[in-house]
Amino acid sequence: MKIALLGYGKMGQTIEKIAVSRGHEIVVVVDENTKEYDITLADVAIDFSIPSVAVNNISNCFNNNVPVVSGTTGWLADYQKMVDLCNEKNGGFIYASNYSLGVNIFFELNQHLAKMMKNLSQYNVTMEEIHHKQKLDEPSGTAITLAEGVIEHTKYNGWEVDKATEELNIPIKAIRSPEVPGTHTVDYTSEVDSIEIKHTAHNRQGFALGAVIAAEWLVGKHGVFSMRDVLGL
Ligand SMILES: NC(=O)C1=CN([C@@H]2O[C@H](COP(=O)(O)OP(=O)(O)OC[C@H]3O[C@@H](n4cnc5c(N)ncnc54)[C@H](OP(=O)(O)O)[C@@H]3O)[C@@H](O)[C@H]2O)C=CC1
Ligand SMILES: O=C(O)C1=N[C@H](C(=O)O)C[C@H](O)C1
DSSP: EEEEEEOSHHHHHHHHHHHHHTTTTEEEOOOOOOOOOOOGGOEEEEEEHHHHHHHHHHHHHTTTOOOOEEEESSSGGGHHHHHHEEEHHTTTEOOOSSOOOOHHHHHHHHHHHHHHHHTTOOOEEEEEEEEETTTTTOHHEEEEEEHHHHHSSSOOEEEEEOOOSSSSSEEEEEEEEEEEOOOEEEEEEEESSSSEEEOOOOOSSSHHHHHHHHHHHHTTTTTEHHHHHHHHH
C-alpha cells in the first residue's frame, strides 16, 4: 500500500516505522514546510498534523479520490462538513480521537459503566487527561469521546475544561506534563465511595499501529467509518 503521511511529527514518524515494517511504502510526506505535493500518488492518506490544517488536508484527499485516516484532534467543529464532503465525493473516511486498541476497548468500557450508573444520581462524574506539553488542543480528543460516551447514557449534557459552571456539565481536568503520551481517567464519586477507570498509554506505538490497521482496512471502501467498524466492536 502506498501511503501519504500528512504531518510528520511525533506520530507521523512513528506511523512511518510501523507502516514500513508491515510492508507499506511511504510515497508522500507533508509537514509545515511542504509547498506542493501530489496526493494522488498514494492509495491512502494518514493525517496526524495540527488542528488548523486538518480540514484542508482531509478535503484535499476527498477532492482527489484518496481515502483518508484522520487522527488529528482539535478540529471537530468541522467534522460534519468533512462527512458531507466525503459523501458528496464518494470518498473513504475514518476519524478517531484515538486509534489504539486499548483505548477503543476503554471507550466500550466507559459506555458500559455509564449505562450502569444511569440512575445512580448520587455519583458525580469528573474526568482527567494528562498529555505532553507540546499538545495544542485541550481537552484531548479522547477525553471528548469519553465525555460523549457518558453524556449518551446519563443525566450529563455537556462538558467543560477544568471546573464545571453548569451542574450537568462534566468537568475535564487537562494536565500538561513532560513526555506523557496520554493518560485518561473517568471518575464517579459519591459521598461514600469512588469508581475510577483509567487508560495509560506507555508510548505512541498503539496509536500508530491502530492508524495503519485502519488505513489497511479503509482502502477500497467508500463511506464514513469509525474504529468500531475497523475493530468489529
Ligand atoms: N487519534 C489518535 O490516536 C492520536 C491523535 N494524535 C493527534 O495527532 C496530531 C499530531 O500529533 P503529534 O504527531 O504528536 O504532533 P507533532 O506536533 O509532533 O506533529 C505535527 C506535525 O504536523 C505538521 N504540520 C504543520 N503544518 C502542517 C501542514 N500545513 N500540513 C501537514 N502537516 C503540518 C508539523 O510540521 P513541522 O514539524 O514542520 O512543524 C508536524 O510534523 C495532534 O492533533 C494529536 O492530538 C496524537 C496521537 C494519537
Ligand atoms: O496529542 C496527543 O499526543 C494525543 N492526542 C490524542 C487526543 O487528543 O486524544 C490521542 C492521544 O491521547 C495522544
